Amino acid sequence: MSMTSSLTTPLGGPSLPQERRMVTSIPGPRSQELLARKAAAVAAGVGHTAPIEAVAAGGGVIVDADGNSLIDLGSGIAVTSLGNAHPKVVEAIAQQAAQFTHTCFMISPYESYVGVAEALNRVTPGDHAKKSALFNSGAEAVENAVKIARKFTGKPAVVAFDHGYHGRTNLTMALTAKAMPYKSGFGPFAGEIYRAPLSYPFRDGLSGADAAKKAISLIEKQVGADNLAAVIIEPIQGEGGFIVPADGFLPALVDWCRANNVVFIADEIQTGFARTGAMFASELFGIVPDLITTAKGIAGGMPLAAVTGRAEIMDASHAGGLGGTYGGNPVACAAALAAIDAFENDGLIERAGEIETILKDRLGALQQSDPRIGDIRGHGAMIAAEFVDPETGEPDAALTGAVAKACIAEGVIVLTCGTYGNVIRFLPPLSIPDHLLHEGLDVIAAALAAR
Ligand SMILES: *Cc1c(COP(=O)(O)O)cnc(C)c1O
Numbered sequence: 001m002s003m004t005s006s007l008t009t010p011l012g013g014p015s016l017p018q019e020r021r022m023v024t025s026i027p028g029p030r031s032q033e034l035l036a037r038k039a040a041a042v043a044a045g046v047g048h049t050a051p052i053e054a055v056a057a058g059g060g061v062i063v064d065a066d067g068n069s070l071i072d073l074g075s076g077i078a079v080t081s082l083g084n085a086h087p088k089v090v091e092a093i094a095q096q097a098a099q100f101t102h103t104c105f106m107i108s109p110y111e112s113y114v115g116v117a118e119a120l121n122r123v124t125p126g127d128h129a130k131k132s133a134l135f136n137s138g139a140e141a142v143e144n145a146v147k148i149a150r151k152f153t154g155k156p157a158v159v160a161f162d163h164g165y166h167g168r169t170n171l172t173m174a175l176t177a178k179a180m181p182y183k184s185g186f187g188p189f190a191g192e193i194y195r196a197p198l199s200y201p202f203r204d205g206l207s208g209a210d211a212a213k214k215a216i217s218l219i220e221k222q223v224g225a226d227n228l229a230a231v232i233i234e235p236i237q238g239e240g241g242f243i244v245p246a247d248g249f250l251p252a253l254v255d256w257c258r259a260n261n262v263v264f265i266a267d268e269i270q271t272g273f274a275r276t277g278a279m280f281a282s283e284l285f286g287i288v289p290d291l292i293t294t295a296k297g298i299a300g301g302m303p304l305a306a307v308t309g310r311a312e313i314m315d316a317s318h319a320g321g322l323g324g325t326y327g328g329n330p331v332a333c334a335a336a337l338a339a340i341d342a343f344e345n346d347g348l349i350e351r352a353g354e355i356e357t358i359l360k361d362r363l364g365a366l367q368q369s370d371p372r373i374g375d376i377r378g379h380g381a382m383i384a385a386e387f388v389d390p391e392t393g394e395p396d397a398a399l400t401g402a403v404a405k406a407c408i409a410e411g412v413i414v415l416t417c418g419t420y421g422n423v424i425r426f427l428p429p430l431s432i433p434d435h436l437l438h439e440g441l442d443v444i445a446a447a448l449a450a451r
Pocket of ligand 1: 140
């Protein structure tokens with residue numbers, strides 16, 4: 001393509017050509033222009049992973065302003081699970097936006113908010129009576145889950161886990177484990193937050209039962225059940241490195257919480273909505289949380305979040321104690337109703353299982369010939385490879401970062417994660433065609449082989 005031809009911006013959605021197409025190096029000239037404006041106008045603390053100007057996305061690709069088409073293995077951090085600009089979501093948004101964009105649910109209620117609450121009460125784990133409340137972001141949902149648990153139990157303390165990630169607001173920074181980049185310099189943090197050890201089979205070698213015993217013993221000694229309102233945990237950790245706890249760990253924690261009047265909160269903000277090959281990851285471990293927080297995949301890319309849980313816990317707060325100006329915005333709710341309908345009826349749970357098979361087969365074959373891949377783990381379309389020094393088993397963050405950077409330069413967007421920064425995480429949209437998934441893995445294999 002000649003640089004003088006004018007680029008027309010394509011519409012996004014599944015009809016975008018499903019191909020990796022590199023017409024400039026990354027970043028191309030138009031993307032460079034935007035990134036220069038970003039550097040001048042946007043706060044330095046707001047970083048970016050791929051140095052491009054996105055102009056359209058859909059299926060399994062993101063198209064940039066220079067006409068490059070990149071394979072998307074990140075879904076905007078597990079948000080566009082349905083695929084970007086999903087037609088059902090786009091139509092629901094357009095229709096609702098033309099009717100009204102806001103009344104404030106706390107002033108003049110509307111049907112779509114109630115419909116989302118009903119849908120969440122139905123699709124979340126457990127057949128007990130449930131209620132929901134809607135918010136704008138994952139962190140806000142976590143904040144409210146903690147408020148609700150404290151009000152219900154009348155107790156102050158909250159336990160979170162090693163490697164946990166729960167957001168960037170003051171309370172959720174306190175719950176989050178990793179200092180850099182999430183917490184450093186931003187304290188002091190909210191009080192009455194305690195941290196317990198996680199089950200991390202690749203690194204602790206403990207059975208689920210033994211890891212739970214260790215965590216519970218620490219909680220009993222250092223916090224005390226009489227002071228503890230809630231335990232909050234991601235069933236599979238996201239930012240912390242896609243850590244899958246050993247079998248039995250989560251059920252033992254739930255049992256202990258039940259026996260001690262402690263609210264068990266599953267943070268399913270990253271794992272929710274078909275991502276792990278189940279509607280919610282809690283189902284994979286046979287647990288039923290008291291409260292569950294959701295966001296990310298819930299509304300096809302619109303900002304929406306929720307707390308759903310046992311009706312008697314959710315109803316503990318006085319009227320006016322929960323809410324927010326925008327919480328459960330009608331456009332976001334319309335998008336969520338369309339998205340949840342697709343999750344339930346369009347075979348996406350099965351699709352996540354197929355993606356798991358492709359990713360684990362390909363990465364497993366790679367691991368056979370490359371001992372720097374220490375561990376491959378995860379469920380559904382939430383799979384990670386942990387990179388180590390084969391001699392010592394020490395985390396290799398430098399290799400991980402170099403591979404991810406090389407992939408982006410070749411037109412494959414991959415994200416890293418992990419407390420030690422040594423994990424590449426695969427979070428493709430469930431709409432990605434198989435051939436793009438394979439091509440993305442080819443690029444990763446080549447990037448790894450070159451190092
Ligand atoms: C992303 C995330 C959050 C925070 O959600 P935001 O919408 O970014 O505030 C909380 N918990 C988990 C598990 C997450 O992955």
